[in-house]
Amino acid sequence: MPLTQSCSPDLVLYKGVNIPKWKPGEPRRIILDRYRLPDLVGEIADTTLGIDLDEQKQLYASLEIPEYLVIDVKGMRLFAFGLTPAGVYEAIQVSKVLEGLAIALVEQTLERLTTETNTAAANWLMQQLQA
Numbered sequence: 339m340p341l342t343q344s345c346s347p348d349l350v351l352y353k354g355v356n357i358p359k360w361k362p363g364e365p366r367r368i369i370l371d372r373y374r375l376p377d378l379v380g381e382i383a384d385t386t387l388g389i390d391l392d393e394q395k396q397l398y399a400s401l402e403i404p405e406y407l408v409i410d411v412k413g414m415r416l417f418a419f420g421l422t423p424a425g426v427y428e429a430i431q432v433s434k435v436l437e438g439l440a441i442a443l444v445e446q447t448l449e450r451l452t453t454e455t456n457t458a459a460a461n462w463l464m465q466q467l468q469a
Contacts, residue, residue, distance in 0.1 A: 345367070345368055345370075345379075345397065345398075345401075346365075346366070346367050346368070347368070347376075347379035347380060347381055347394075347398070348380060348381050348382045349378070349379060349380030349381070349382070349407065350366070350368065350376045350378075350379055350380075351376055351377055351378040351379070351435065351436075352374075352376050352377060353377045353435065354377075356373075356374050358372075358373040358374075370401075375401060375402065375403055376403060377403075377404055377405065377435045378403070378404065378405040378406070378407065378433075378435045378436070379398055379403050379405075379406055379407075380406065380407035380408065380409065381394055381407075381408050381409070382409045382411060383408055383409060383410050383411060384411040384412065387408070387410055387412075387413075390408045391408055391417065394406075394408075395408075395419065395427055398427075399421060399425060399426055399427050400425075402421060402425065403421065404420065404421050404434070404435055405418070405419065405420050405421070405430070405433060405434065405435045405436075406418075406419045406421075406427055407419075409448070414445075414448045414449055414451070414452065415445065415448070416441055416444050416445050416448060417429070418430050418431075418433065418441040418444075420433075420434060439467075443463070443466055443467075444463075446466075447459050447460075447462065447463045450462055
């Protein structure tokens with residue numbers, strides 16, 4: 339385990355039990371000696387794509403977080419990684435944490451954001467998931 343005491347990813351997903359509960363006004367930090375690790379974390383990369391695909395990816399892999407997502411805002415791309423038994427991330431096409439969600443479907447939703455409202459893109463995604 340790295341010497342990291344806490345981290346603040348842009349996206350955090352916990353499934354199941356022992357989900358952290360923060361008090362109003364309390365920073366939403368993952369304090370490693372207080373909370374269990376999340377099942378999925380993500381970074382929204384505008385100017386930090388290189389750091390998110392290198393340093394942050396290595397940090398989250400060393401913490402053994404099962405899945406890591408990076409949303410490339412400028413390129414409208416989604417990079418998705420799953421943790422291997424060897425403890426390194428490799429690119430995935432389907433999420434295990436999000437129970438079979440195809441990464442391509444999320445990318446299509448991101449593409450829709452260039453021509454549609456957030457609500458319209460979210461509604462389209464929901465329709466695809468229900469089909």
